[in-house]
Amino acid sequence: MNLDTAAPPLWDYDLIADRLRGPGWAFLPNGLDTALALDLLQDLHQLPDDQWRQAGIGRRQDHHTNDLIRRDAICWLDGRSSAQQRYLATTDALRLELNRRLLLGLFDYECHYARYGSGAFYRKHLDAFRGRSNRVLTTVTYLNPDWQPDNGGELLIYDLDDTELARVQPSLGAMVIFLSEDFPHEVLAANRNRFSIAGWFRRNNSTADWVDPAR
Numbered sequence: 001m002n003l004d005t006a007a008p009p010l011w012d013y014d015l016i017a018d019r020l021r022g023p024g025w026a027f028l029p030n031g032l033d034t035a036l037a038l039d040l041l042q043d044l045h046q047l048p049d050d051q052w053r054q055a056g057i058g059r060r061q062d063h064h065t066n067d068l069i070r071r072d073a074i075c076w077l078d079g080r081s082s083a084q085q086r087y088l089a090t091t092d093a094l095r096l097e098l099n100r101r102l103l104l105g106l107f108d109y110e111c112h113y114a115r116y117g118s119g120a121f122y123r124k125h126l127d128a129f130r131g132r133s134n135r136v137l138t139t140v141t142y143l144n145p146d147w148q149p150d151n152g153g154e155l156l157i158y159d160l161d162d163t164e165l166a167r168v169q170p171s172l173g174a175m176v177i178f179l180s181e182d183f184p185h186e187v188l189a190a191n192r193n194r195f196s197i198a199g200w201f202r203r204n205n206s207t208a209d210w211v212d213p214a215r
């Protein structure tokens with residue numbers, strides 16, 4: 001990966017680390033550089049239809065689709081375009097800075113574009129279950145210019161007692177970062193297409209009979 005092409009991160013790493021130590025989640029209204037967010041949106045629009053998959057739930061042998069739970073389509077980022085490379089370089093810098101401050105031992109980041117068509121939702125869920133996943137930190141990055149409050153599509157974040165903590169509009173460049181095991185969240189239906197990048201920083205749980213990473 002060519003790190004020279006990385007967009008300069010606008011992130012205040014100390015602030016993000018403080019928020020993750022404290023409440024365990026952070027909202028960055030201007031988390032991603034606007035030019036990079038627009039390049040990612042263009043990149044996503046250029047993907048051929050056959051690159052998109054109906055999103056599923058569960059991992060490995062448990063993986064299946066369930067359109068009562070989620071109705072988005074996804075495409076994994078693999079660095080195939082300059083925009084993807086710049087995004088992955090930026091999140092890798094974040095990974096190293098958070099490891100330095102929080103000693104999380106994050107070794108990897110996996111992420112996918114998500115397309116929620118009008119009416120699509122993702123019911124309340126956790127991205128990781130204690131002791132059963134190597135997903136440590138979730139990031140969600142939004143790619144929707146001119147999002148209006150009456151477009152819907154908010155991300156609702158809860159604590160483990162089901163108290164609502166935040167409602168985030170999926171506006172271009174906004175980002176949310178949270179501890180994957182601690183915050184149930186859901187995506188409300190929108191009345192227009194809604195695009196995001198959902199990503200996970202992971203810890204290496206490899207053992208003698210289990211090799212990470214695996215999706």
Ligand code: OGA
Nearest residue numbers: 114127140155187196198
């Ligand atoms: C997910 C997810 C939230 C969003 O993909 O796991 O919760 O706002 N996405 O797109």
Ligand code: MN
Nearest residue numbers: 125126127185
């Ligand atoms: Mn999620």
